[in-house]
Amino acid sequence: MSVEPRSLHRAPRNPGSQSALRQRNQQRIMESLLNAGSLTQAELSRQTGLSTATVSNIVKIMADDGLVSTAPTTSSGRRAVSVSLNSDGAVAVGIDVGRTHVRVIIASFDYRILAERSVPLPLGHLALEGVQAAAKLLEELLQETGLSHSAVVGAGVGIPGPIDSRTNTVLQGAILPEWVGINILELLESALKVPVYIDNDANLGALAQVTWGPHSSINDLIFIKIGSGIGAGLILGGSSHYGHIGVTGEIGHATISEQGLICRCGNRGCLETVASTAIMIELLSRGAAKPVTTEDIVRLAIGGDSATLRVLDDAGQAVGRAMANVANLLNPEVIVVGGPLAELGDILLEPIRRGLIRHSVPLIGESTQLAMSSMGNRAEALGGTALVFQQQGIHATT
Amino acid sequence: MSVEPRSLHRAPRNPGSQSALRQRNQQRIMESLLNAGSLTQAELSRQTGLSTATVSNIVKIMADDGLVSTAPTTSSGRRAVSVSLNSDGAVAVGIDVGRTHVRVIIASFDYRILAERSVPLPLGHLALEGVQAAAKLLEELLQETGLSHSAVVGAGVGIPGPIDSRTNTVLQGAILPEWVGINILELLESALKVPVYIDNDANLGALAQVTWGPHSSINDLIFIKIGSGIGAGLILGGSSHYGHIGVTGEIGHATISEQGLICRCGNRGCLETVASTAIMIELLSRGAAKPVTTEDIVRLAIGGDSATLRVLDDAGQAVGRAMANVANLLNPEVIVVGGPLAELGDILLEPIRRGLIRHSVPLIGESTQLAMSSMGNRAEALGGTALVFQQQGIHATT
Known part of the structure; x- marks a missing residue:
């Protein structure tokens, strides 16, 4: 197996290049094997439309990488090569x-x-x-x-x-x-x-969410993580979106309040200065004997503490407002909210939804599904x- | 040629389906022919990795659609089929x-x-x-x-x-x-x-921009049209982004001023209420004998009229602020501004750039190229x- 350093950004810059072509061909073969478990090279060729020479070359590379095993077999009385996925081996x-x-x-x-x-x-x-x-x-x-x-x-x-x-x-x-x-x-x-x-x-x-979660059929999904920072992950057209230099989803730095607090990014009034767990802790620790923690916020909110609920309501509406801009721009099918506050469920989701509907184009606000992540910290x-x-x-x- | 109604949204919902596979295979053949002009079916098979049967089937469909012509030829002394693109015929x-x-x-x-x-x-x-x-x-x-x-x-x-x-x-x-x-x-x-x-x-x-314009090598490009409305077109990962129901790029409805004017979308203080040509005309026509036109705005600005320049400066900064959210989220390589004001060049681009840099994450503000469209109304x-x-x-x- 090769251990050469390789970068995250696998999306081929040049969709017509040979290595991109090889990768797309390998994807087809992988998809067929995942569906069928085991296939002969001739069957792989028929299912993918690739020539037998192409299939044979790519199967060899995949076998060298430990992804598949090959074994001689017969098909309609003729010699053939059976290819199967190494599900435990790899x-x-x-x-x-x-x-x-x-x-x-x-x-x-x-x-x-x-x-x-x-x-x-x-x-x-x-x-x-x-x-x-x-x-x-x-x-x-x-x-x-x-x-x-x-x-x-x-x-x-x-x-x-x-x-x-x-x-x-x-x-x-x-x-x-x-x-x-x-x-x-x-x-x-x-x-x-x-x-x-x-x-x-x-x-x-x-x-x-789209691999392990309930959203495997969704092509356009936004995951918004609310933690000490706030960021978005984008699945667009079925793939992760990375942009030009890999710095995407920075919705934590959307301006919410033109004359607001100074943010660690150098701007003012960013979403993170009104809706991160860091600012919630700061707001709720004022005058307290010792600083509250994120776990305290969850516990207090579920217990009905009015100051905590107000802080979450304000933060949720601000997240919903920033989310509306994202939804107006990208028209995702689903937006999922994750991070350490996700277990609050509707307590946080309701003000987010209110902010989303208030600030989005009506058709977008109505048709975008909003959900809390059920994956927790995994x-x-x-x-x-x-x-x-x-x-x-x-x-x-x- | 088929004249069946078909929808805009060609992106295959299921990347593994047979029709999507056929389309991807046709794309490969088209790419090879565009590079080479004319190839034999055997050459197409070698260049694309597709089987000769697949190439032959797809070439037949393309010939029926009038996209390519086929002619018998010989290659290395053997009979072959030459395929060429119908550049004038289609x-x-x-x-x-x-x-x-x-x-x-x-x-x-x-x-x-x-x-x-x-x-x-x-x-x-x-x-x-x-x-x-x-x-x-x-x-x-x-x-x-x-x-x-x-x-x-x-x-x-x-x-x-x-x-x-x-x-x-x-x-x-x-x-x-x-x-x-x-x-x-x-x-x-x-x-x-x-x-x-x-x-x-x-x-x-x-x-x-990415087909006819100077940006054919750009994978992530945003086109922002400023007119009576304001909207964005998105090229992400080399393809148009359409989202879930086709309603994307609605940056004209980003909230800029929480207590601003009522917008035609039903919200308040949307970007369109502060930066569209419609609002510029409204602002500049107040007290004038007859309403100014978009052409007047261009003429007056180039002539140095101070009220017009102020209106454009305020509008430009607001567009830059909304643009910053887009850039923070998607990290495009290039943002192009189009519409009837594009001929103003730096007069409009300079306040837009100021707004963009003021409101974006520093690395994004610095690394995003900003340009006026040179295509005019074409x-x-x-x-x-x-x-x-x-x-x-x-x-x-x-």
């Missing part, structure tokens, strides 16, 4: 590096979770510490499940902040200031010793495995 | 139906404009009048250029308003109120008697021809 790893934890999930290519664990990290940890903790956890899980290191086809890693796709560095403005400027892809590949694909947490949340790591599936030609939406 | 038509004009362009598949003309329409014309005028103009142009009606592979038609892709009707909130609720696709197909693809004017402006009709190219498998970006 696994995808999803890793979520948060501010205070790292989570690792190992999944098979037929969507079974083989192992999963999360460990705490100290707040303000350095990138190297987070990466080393992830590598250690991965080795433990592989050992426990009896999988060899070479069975890992790739690891998809979620980073809570924007990544410059030109340099693979974490950008200023990231939620993890200790990580800024570091070439995170190189660091991860040298520690994990598998091909690594990186993406930000909101994008992985979106990918998890969304990012599940999305990490989905990133590996996608790289191997398994479409996000099927 | 043409694309682009039609722009505006509030006061209709424009028709006829283009060959190798990007030559064969005919072009625009005629005025009365303000407030009915849909049927606009469509009949377009049909009459098309017949005149075909006759003058000596092309037969059957040479028209399709017509791409720009409508200045949102279209519900589920019903192909023009939606409430459209700039052409007389057209609302009409099944515009049926009306156009029965008048023009060719396959019709419809789209809104901003989407066609974006498509024109953008939509050129985009219409591009819509036909796209349907025939010629990618927007190559």
